[in-house]
Amino acid sequence: MKKGFFITGTDTGIGKTFVSCAMLRALADKGASVGTMKPIAAGCDQSANGWRNDDALQLMKHINVDLNYQQINPVALPSPIAPHLALEHLNQTVTVKKLSDYFENIKNCADYFIVEGAGGWLVPLNETESMADVPKAFGLDIILVVGMRLGCLNHALLTAAAIEQNGNHLVGWVANIIDPSMLMIEKNILTLKKSIKAPLLGTLPHMDTKEIDAASQKLEVGFLLELSKSNYR
Numbered sequence: 129m130k131k132g133f134f135i136t137g138t139d140t141g142i143g144k145t146f147v148s149c150a151m152l153r154a155l156a157d158k159g160a161s162v163g164t165m166k167p168i169a170a171g172c173d174q175s176a177n178g179w180r181n182d183d184a185l186q187l188m189k190h191i192n193v194d195l196n197y198q199q200i201n202p203v204a205l206p207s208p209i210a211p212h213l214a215l216e217h218l219n220q221t222v223t224v225k226k227l228s229d230y231f232e233n234i235k236n237c238a239d240y241f242i243v244e245g246a247g248g249w250l251v252p253l254n255e256t257e258s259m260a261d262v263p264k265a266f267g268l269d270i271i272l273v274v275g276m277r278l279g280c281l282n283h284a285l286l287t288a289a290a291i292e293q294n295g296n297h298l299v300g301w302v303a304n305i306i307d308p309s310m311l312m313i314e315k316n317i318l319t320l321k322k323s324i325k326a327p328l329l330g331t332l333p334h335m336d337t338k339e340i341d342a343a344s345q346k347l348e349v350g351f352l353l354e355l356s357k358s359n360y361r
Contacts, residue, residue, distance in 0.1 A: 136287070139248055149340050152164060163242075164200060165200055169201050170208055170214040179205070185197075195237065212253055231266050235266075260294050284301070298326040299326055301324055302331075303317050306334065330347040
């Protein structure tokens with residue numbers, strides 16, 4: 129793996145999977161081999177092959193290396209609730225070390241990896257660990273997806289600050305317009321550009337989640353490719 133990125137968001141339901149799929153497509157279009165992982169997913173449907181999460185299945189469609197579902201989503205939980213509660217309901221636990229071991233087994237199969245978190249930045253995994261501990265254990269830099277809607281400025285700035293305070297590196301953010309009726313969207317984006325040190329990698333207009341090709345063309349992945357050539361972490 130040349131470089132990997134952990135995709136987090138200002139909240140759940142703000143388009144992390146959509147942006148992750150678009151990022152995979154954009155990197156693949158640059159000639160890179162791309163892999164993905166959703167280490168833990170809460171909210172799965174039963175299938176003939178076991179529990180399956182729709183986000184993980186969507187991610188799986190946009191890679192160009194050979195990874196099976198269990199490798200992409202090793203911890204698939206039925207209930208659509210916070211991961212630690214879904215695990216507790218099943219009398220199970222998971223640690224960041226365990227998730228990291230899963231990632232170690234697959235990370236060298238692609239030039240670039242997009243790893244999508246569950247929920248927001250500080251969603252608990254167990255009594256002592258949260259999603260915030262995952263990227264450091266995996267050795268990944270962070271890309272923040274900001275769901276553009278009323279209240280997003282506070283959510284975005286708090287999340288960006290928390291990422292940096294935790295000793296991780298926020299290398300970019302994406303403005304995903306989930307509420308096209310939001311007033312002064314451009315001025316809100318400008319406010320975030322002035323306040324978040326990491327660069328804006330793209331603004332995605334409100335669009336159908338199937339429009340991955342169109343979304344991928346709006347992302348500036350050249351900057352991410354350059355990171356793999358430097359010693360920046």
